[in-house]
Amino acid sequence: MKIGLFFGSFNPIHIGHLIIGNAMAENTDLDEVWYVVSPQNPFKKNKSLLHEFDRLEMVERAISDNFKLKATDIEFKLSRPSYTIDTLTVLAEKYPRHEFVLIMGEDNLVQFSNWKNHDKILEYYSLYVYPRPNTPDHDFKAHPKVHFYNSPLLDISATFIRQCIKERKSIRYMVSEPVEKYIELKGFYLQ
Known part of the structure; x- marks a missing residue:
């Protein structure tokens, strides 16, 4: 099987993440898309980051009705911070x-050259990239392992969602209903 790996903190997973994963599963040669929940991104220091098991649970709830989408906790067992090259080797x-x-x-x-062993990643793996507006020029546009696919994009962020929750405003339609109910049940992001 050909698997697309969609890495992220998913803090929380939102509709934008779901649209991209589904678009990649439906409009490319991928058999499945796996959401790789990252315990700690080496480029992000986030004080509001929920425990990885809670974020994994939200991803699982969000994608439970789509057999082409899966969640994986593969990085939970790796050293931290987690680096993509190490995860790929284990997988x-x-x-x-x-x-x-x-x-x-x-x-x-655009920042890919800053990733650990980015050259090795490109030697062994392809990148499926969805364009983002206002992205500056970069050296990877013509790389033979970099493939561009259109995907509907929403200007939505997990930061905005967390701020709405903190201010006790609705997050309806920004996250799936199962995720919204789980956040409410657990009282996440209120502090």
């Missing part, structure tokens, strides 16, 4: 019959 060993590709926004592609 390749664990699932030798699968072909893995990375899904990312073009805004992340």
